[in-house]
Amino acid sequence: MKLTKFLATIVFALGVTGVAAAQQMQAPPQGDQVDQLDQLLDLDENQQQEIRSLLDEAERQLTPKEQEAQALQARLGDYVGPDFDENAIRQDAARLGDLTGEITAETVLLQSRIEAVFTEEQRQRLDDAIAQQQQQMQDLQDQMQQQEGQPAQPAQ
Known part of the structure; x- marks a missing residue:
């Protein structure tokens, strides 16, 4: 549950959807993030x-770590084929793993540092907003599952 709350906090407060998404997309401009928090x-x-x-x-x-990770992902894709180089694949995959770990650590540290800036009341408001957002997402998932279970309505 604590991991879920943490990930939801990151998504909600910073607009970051996770390490993989951070590697694939640019984060919104920091002013937008601070304005949303404000x-x-x-x-x-x-x-x-x-x-x-x-x-x-x-x-x-x-940014440099994310760029290097993207380059490694692309290079790993280029290795696919009948004349592959196992050592190069393993070396690049290991470096990608290291980078992913570094990016994850920096993301967790950033979230912790940001939360340290908040007052206790602000942290509680953020927790409440996250809980509300999670409930809305759960309600939507429940609704979608119910719709999937219902037979299709014939067109008239």
């Missing part, structure tokens, strides 16, 4: 500035 949590000016600083630093650290 609207939800009523951040003061110092909190906004600190979060912007944290996001800028994370972007400086993560």
